[in-house]
Amino acid sequence: MNFEKIPPVPSADFLLDLAFRQAREQVAGRRLSGDRKKALLSKERSKLDSIKDILITRLGHILETFPKEVELPSFYPKLFHLTLDYPQFKKSFGAVHWAIGKVRSLHQEYGKKLQRAAGWPELRDMSKQFYGRLSSVIKQISQNLSYLEQCRQIMRMYPDIKEMFTVCIYGFPNVGKTTLLNTLTGTKAKVAAYSFTTKSINVGYCTLEGIKIQIIDVPGTLNRPDKMNLIEQQAELVRTDLAKVIVYVFDASGESGYSLEQQEQLLQKITGPAPVLTYLSKTDITPRSALQNFPHSFCSYSHLTAEIRKCAKAKLSD
Ligand SMILES: Nc1nc2c(ncn2[C@@H]2O[C@H](COP(=O)(O)OP(=O)(O)O)[C@@H](O)[C@H]2O)c(=O)[nH]1
Ligand SMILES: [Mg+2]
Incomplete structure (x- = not known):
């Protein structure tokens, strides 16, 4: 789902x-010819119809262009709850529905009233009343429209995430997560020598022996579950909800600024059903003697891809 394509939500003033x-x-x-009363009525009636049509089309467009929860991978509704004021979001949709109904019923009511109007002054007053009541309906949902925007x-x-075998790259900031994503998938997500380059979630795809794999690089995660910011919470959601395999990036050199002990502690905290593969990064700038102290289970790049492939194969044959 590409959320970038949702068109802007117009304001109440703009709509009116x-x-x-x-x-x-x-x-x-339009020129008035023939029976003057009939012609005036027809002109006012046309205005009434156009206003109704424009408002209903535009309001309906808002409802149509926001993605429907039921059609989305289950990750997204959870992301809605995490990143939006969800009750407010639902209420705002309800308000747009309400306004559509109200525009329809006012249009009907005033259509009849125009028909019954005795002459021009009454016709004009009825139209004015209609515009006034319509404006007040649209203004009533003004806050809802701005909340939807x-x-x-x-x-x-939001990241564009598909429902398929997913690997989550996880670890402290600056340890080499995005570099690994780029190497695995050939993408060019931004890598930098300072923390928190990844302000949102990077997604890439690769095919390992015919198995298509989605790889998600989440923003640097800090070891502070009670104080996670929104991006970190999204990272947690990817890890706990989407990932079939977690690749924990462990900076062997400590160049990222996180000690081996800190990285070990965060690794121990990863729980859940998805298997965790630990990838040892920055081995090129780590002394050989230091490398020997890491457990054998910590993966080199080729070891890592072989393990991911194995997990994907096992999952697909489930
Ligand atoms: N020497 C070396 N530098 C690396 C390696 N992996 C990442 N880096 C560097 O470490 C810094 C942070 O990398 P990045 O992938 O942005 O880390 P992230 O914050 O975990 O996504 C960048 O300057 C990278 O070039 C590696 O294996 N070796
Ligand atoms: Mg990064």
């Missing part, structure tokens, strides 16, 4: 301006 302006423009050139801005930052 648009609807009134376009309706005015549509009847502007806020949600859209947040959703634009």
Whole structure:
């Protein structure tokens, strides 16, 4: 799902301006001929219809363009709960639905009233009443529209994740997670010599012996479960909800600024059903003597890819 494609949510003022302006423009050139009362009625009626159509189309468009939860991989609804004020989000959709219904019923009510109007002053007053009541309906959902726009801005930052065998690359900031993702997948996610380069979640794909694998590089995770920021919480969600294998990147050199003890502690904290593979990074700048102290289970690059392949094969034959 590509959340970047959700179009902006218009404000209440924008919607009203648009609807009134376009309706005015549509009847502007129309000449009144024949029975004057009938002609005036038809002109007002056309305005009423246009305004209703424009508002309903635009409001309906909002409902259609936000992704439907049921059609999304189960990871996303969880991400909604994590990153949005979920009750407010649902309430805002409800408000848009309500407004559509209200525009429809007002249009019906005033259509009849126009029909019954005795002459121009009454026709004009009825139209004015209709515009006033319509404006107040749309203004009532003003906050809901702006909240949906806020949600859209947040959703634009969501990673594009598919439902397939997924590997999560995990570890402290600066240990070499993005470098590993790039090596595995041939992508060019940003790597830098300072912490927290990964401000959002990087996703890449690779095929190991015919098995397509999704690899997710999550932002540097700090060892402080009670004080996680939003990005770190997303990282945790990827690890706990999506990952079929976790690759823990362990910086052998300590160049990242995290000691071997700290990295060991975080590794011990990873729990859950997904197997954990530990990849030893920065071995090229680590003295040979130091490398010998790491357990044999810690993987080199070729060992790592072989292990990922093994897990993917086992999972697919389940
Ligand atoms: N020498 C060496 N440097 C590495 C290695 N892996 C990553 N780096 C460097 O470590 C820094 C942080 O890497 P990055 O992949 O952005 O770490 P992340 O924050 O865990 O994603 C960058 O300057 C990388 O070039 C490695 O295996 N060897
Ligand atoms: Mg990174």
